[in-house]
Amino acid sequence: MKIPSEQPTPKKPPRLLLNPVLARLPAYPLARMDERRRELEEKGAKLFDFGTGDPREPTDVRVRQALIAGVPETSRYPSAAGTRELREAFVGFMRRRHGVVLDPDTEVLPAAGSKEAIFHAPLAFVHPIHERRGVAYGTPGYPVYERGTLFAGGETLPVKLRKEDGFLLPTGALDPAKTRALWINYPHNPTGATATHTYLEEVAGFCREHDVLLFSDECYNDVYSGDPPPSILEVTRERTLAFVSLSKRSGMTGYRSAMIAGDPELITALKKLRPSIGVASPGFVQAAATAAWSDDAHVEERNRIFAEKRALFVDFFERAGLRWTSTNASLYLWAETPDEYGSDDEAYALRLLEEGILVAPGSSFGPGGEGYFRVALVPKLEECKEAIARWEGLAR
Numbered sequence: 001m002k003i004p005s006e007q008p009t010p011k012k013p014p015r016l017l018l019n020p021v022l023a024r025l026p027a028y029p030l031a032r033m034d035e036r037r038r039e040l041e042e043k044g045a046k047l048f049d050f051g052t053g054d055p056r057e058p059t060d061v062r063v064r065q066a067l068i069a070g071v072p073e074t075s076r077y078p079s080a081a082g083t084r085e086l087r088e089a090f091v092g093f094m095r096r097r098h099g100v101v102l103d104p105d106t107e108v109l110p111a112a113g114s115k116e117a118i119f120h121a122p123l124a125f126v127h128p129i130h131e132r133r134g135v136a137y138g139t140p141g142y143p144v145y146e147r148g149t150l151f152a153g154g155e156t157l158p159v160k161l162r163k164e165d166g167f168l169l170p171t172g173a174l175d176p177a178k179t180r181a182l183w184i185n186y187p188h189n190p191t192g193a194t195a196t197h198t199y200l201e202e203v204a205g206f207c208r209e210h211d212v213l214l215f216s217d218e219c220y221n222d223v224y225s226g227d228p229p230p231s232i233l234e235v236t237r238e239r240t241l242a243f244v245s246l247s248k249r250s251g252m253t254g255y256r257s258a259m260i261a262g263d264p265e266l267i268t269a270l271k272k273l274r275p276s277i278g279v280a281s282p283g284f285v286q287a288a289a290t291a292a293w294s295d296d297a298h299v300e301e302r303n304r305i306f307a308e309k310r311a312l313f314v315d316f317f318e319r320a321g322l323r324w325t326s327t328n329a330s331l332y333l334w335a336e337t338p339d340e341y342g343s344d345d346e347a348y349a350l351r352l353l354e355e356g357i358l359v360a361p362g363s364s365f366g367p368g369g370e371g372y373f374r375v376a377l378v379p380k381l382e383e384c385k386e387a388i389a390r391w392e393g394l395a396r
């Protein structure tokens with residue numbers, strides 16, 4: 001019998017070589033909060049989750065029925081171009097909501113949620129060794145603009161958004177010599193800032209003058225009360241794309257469904273790219289999406305509820321002396337951490353978590369988010385009231 005020490009030491013496999021972009025991706029920013037949340041959940045504590053933008057209101061019954069009715073007896077591969085019914089339903093929505101008339105054959109394309117569409121867009125439009133391979137986007141912001149750019153071999157050009165500018169991305173901060181594409185996102189995640197027509201015209205003018213592709217992430221365009229936020233396509237479609245999602249508008253985050261619309265030349269490029277990726281939307285999801293884009297009544301009902309939640313929090317922030325960014329749109333309220341926490345937004349978020357209230361620390365949305373926290377108007381109305389009552393105790 002061999003004694004263990006005589007056994008050859010097993011050879012270590014060579015280090016797994018990763019895509020350098022993946023290897024360098026920072027760890028998930030909310031690890032500490034997640035750990036504490038898990039501990040509290042294990043203890044059975046009641047938590048109010050204002051962290052992620054995934055509202056609890058049910059999906060409209062007609063949308064769910066359309067999904068079920070759309071399941072075929074025999075399954076077939078869907079096409080990247082999507083069904084004509086879906087494209088026409090979306091075109092109808094854009095005409096009703098924005099007064100924009102689009103060609104369903106050449107100017108619109110479905111996506112499996114706007115996240116994948118945003119992530120993949122630079123693969124079509126960024127030349128990785130060209131001097132103008134930069135993609136600009138605002139920070140704090142949605143992290144996918146940065147990630148899609150990096151994986152496509154582009155140069156990331158973050159632009160700080162400032163309270164003094166109403167969190168509107170200042171085109172004066174862009175370097176046209178480097179910038180190939182610009183992402184804007186209004187109504188904005190995380191600040192809730194909205195853009196005026198005049199601002200969109202200014203951005204479109206800048207992009208036209210400097211031959212910059214303009215990508216407008218309009219994920220929250222249909223979540224508002226009062227004045228409806230404009231689409232970039234009301235201003236221009238030249239070298240421009242809008243990314244429009246059903247996730248928040250119609251409570252369809254789990255369906256993964258969005259549309260890309262705009263310049264036919266850019267849509268043609270995406271039609272060439274996207275069949276290689278495997279992001280064609282399943283036929284039954286397209287059937288549900290067709291129902292959702294064809295109806296606005298369910299959106300009005302959802303917006304009435306979001307407006308009620310927004311009003312509850314605004315009222316509370318006022319009573320508690322918390323400073324927040326005024327907004328009538330998006331799912332979010334963006335507020336400054338109380339003075340005693342300085343810019344340590346994570347410390348404040350951890351303190352709130354001890355009360356069972358989960359908010360997103362501003363710094364998790366990138367530079368410029370320090371000293372803020374984001375409340376997603378996600379739990380049901382009654383839960384919002386309960387959470388505010390707890391928070392009120394802390395604020396006193």
Ligand SMILES: Cc1ncc(COP(=O)(O)O)c(C=O)c1O
Pocket residue numbers: 053112113114115116118142185188189217219245246247253257258
């Ligand atoms: C600003 C912004 N854009 C895009 C998305 C992606 O939405 P979806 O992929 O569900 O369409 C989100 C999701 O939260 C978002 O906040």
